[in-house]
Amino acid sequence: MKAVTWQGRRDVRVEDVPDPRIEEPTDAVIRVTSTGLCGSDLHLYEVLTPFMTAGDILGHEPMGIVEEVGPEAGDLRPGDRVVVPFQIACGRCLMCQDGLPTQCETTQVTSEGMGAALFGYTRLYGAVPGGQAEYLRVPQAQYGPIKVPEGPPDDRFVYLSDVLPTAWQAVAYAEVPPGGTLVVLGLGPIGEMACRIALSRGVERVIGIDLVPERLARAAARGVQTLDITSFDDEKALVEAVRDATGGRGADAVIDAVGTEAHGSAVARLAQTAAAVLPGRISAPLAERFSVDRLGALHMAIDMVRRGGTISLSGVYGGMADPLPMLTLFDKQIQLRMGQANVHRWSDDILPYLTDEDPLGVEEFATHHLPLTDAPHAYDMFQHKQDGAIKILLHPGTG
Template sequence: MKAVVFHDVGDIRLEDVPDPRIEQPTDAIVRLTASAICGTDLHFIRGTFAGMKEGTILGHEGVGIVEEVGHDVRNIAVGDRVVIPSTIACGYCSYCRAGYYAQCDNANPNGAAAGTAFYGGPPQSGPFNGLQAEKARIPFAHVNLVKLPEEVSDDQAILLSDIFPTGYFGADLADIKPGHTVAVFGCGPVGQFAIASAKLMDAGRVIAIDNLPDRLAMAKQQGAEVINFDEDDPVQTIKDLTGGIGVDSAIDAVGVDAEHPHSGPAAAQAQSQQQDFKQVQQQVAPKQQPSGDNWHPGEAPTQAQQWAVQSLAKAGTLAIIGVYPPSDTSFPIGVAMNKNLTIRMGNCNHRKYIPRLVELIRSGAFDPRSIVTQHQPLDSVIEAYKAFDTRQQGWLKVELRP
């Protein structure tokens, strides 16, 4: 089968690889009908999340048809149409039973202390081969496959695999109450769903921060008040818009590959982030540094954190759903502590949220399809990755069709 294979930082290839097979009685084999490119994939290719193993199939978003099931998979049948949660869980440990599927004790073969298991990641996440392929092996299929109703299309379902649940998770962590004012830092795909989820939770106002016109335009279409950080200082503007108070909740939907302002009043202050960037890059071996015209890491890895903490009102809540590597030790703890902030963060417990979001779409209460701006065949995946990496106009979310 064809699959997108990681070879080194800055080096991914579409290759022929062996078909997956049943390895455990709880496995299933799924033929992918849709996959997608995510910003997390770029962290691996850019080298801002180090340690990827050569030969790993990338991708953690998928929709497909079940082709084979192991003996102990008793709720899924061959022919079922399913969405695949991005993080992997056993379904029976104490964490899974409490809804913390991303902290499953059993899914990660490296042990409970190794952290979240997910598809297409580095060794500490499994490693499990990813979903940017024609077929995939799904472990613990009884919990890691969710059957889809006919009313939910592939274009809708692919957004349920990761980014819609992650955006909803961020809004949930942010403890949004009806009438709250919420700031969302980053208007990429996850940020767009954080905006939508804040609206679903009856936020009174949502303020969205980015510097790309197409992303800001989409946020504005959703009803958000937008700030271009290349034109306005986002912290001061948020204070101005809130009578000097700040926001009740803030969501960091960016992570380690944040950019600093290239112009405007916030640009000079952001130059201090360069030192943080160098510290992160020191965690990556020299041979792993990307080169060429693509695979650009962000220039200010703590920028979104800094702005979010500064923008919050006293006793506000910060939700961090942007990805940061284990090597990152930077956080503005002093300011956060002295403002009595509540900070909640982590990898999304996808399996917790997907069933309710499936029903939201099936009932017609919400349609997520506008977030998908590109549909590309798997054969064009390398060019699609490059366009997504450089944030070209109109390349917000890329769906792949095998």
């Protein structure tokens, strides 16, 4: 089969690789019909290279048709149309039963001290072959895949794999009070979808902040009050604009949907670049120390949120030793919530929104539909934010 493989920094290729097969009784194999390109994939493309191996298959946002199932794959049957959550979880352990499948005790990557295994995401999360491929082996298929109905296009459901539950959890964790104001930092796919979900769930005022014109325009068209970072002299002026808009108090809650994509420290940026090209025994500790953690967005969130407010962190940070303003966090009595999205915890809440009325606008959410063979171009375009690329779906079997 053809699959998108990582070969080095800014080097992904579509190659012929062995077809997946049933290896465990709880496995299934699906034929992928749509698979998303995520901002998290850019971390692998750019700066998390010390944790990658040439030939790793990328991607963690797939959906498709079940082709084959193991004898213990639950009620899954060949022909079922399914979305595959990005995390791999058993559904039976204490963590899964507590609504935390991202911490699944069956698939935890204990050798790396990490949580549940993820599709297509570095050795830190198990180096499991990902979903940017024609076929995908799905471990723990008795729990993971979410069955969806035939008929509507893939765009209606594919975001259940990651975008929708990540954005939903970000809004749920923000706990915006009635009549309150939510600020969303970063209007990429997660940030923009968080805005849509917040408005659909009754948050009265949503302020979205970004610097990419296409992102700002999309959010504004859905009723979001937008602030363009480039129109302010400095970060302090931007923070003051948020305070002015909230009676001088600050936002009730801030979602940081930027994380590792934030612009910031030149030292951190230099360290990240070095980590991507140095030998593994040197680069891995360097990446763990500086990781991709330009902490500008998180510091901005701390400044913007009101005293007693909440910061909901959905942007991924990977550093192990980054300084945080603990005195400010403590003094302002800020509640900080974060974590990988627990897909199954939220999927039943989300499904009613994926109706014919399409209140979240999922069917027009993707800016680009491309064949899988165009993946190298898609990565480059997405990384450089060219051609209005905000969300890209790849389709095996087309082109």
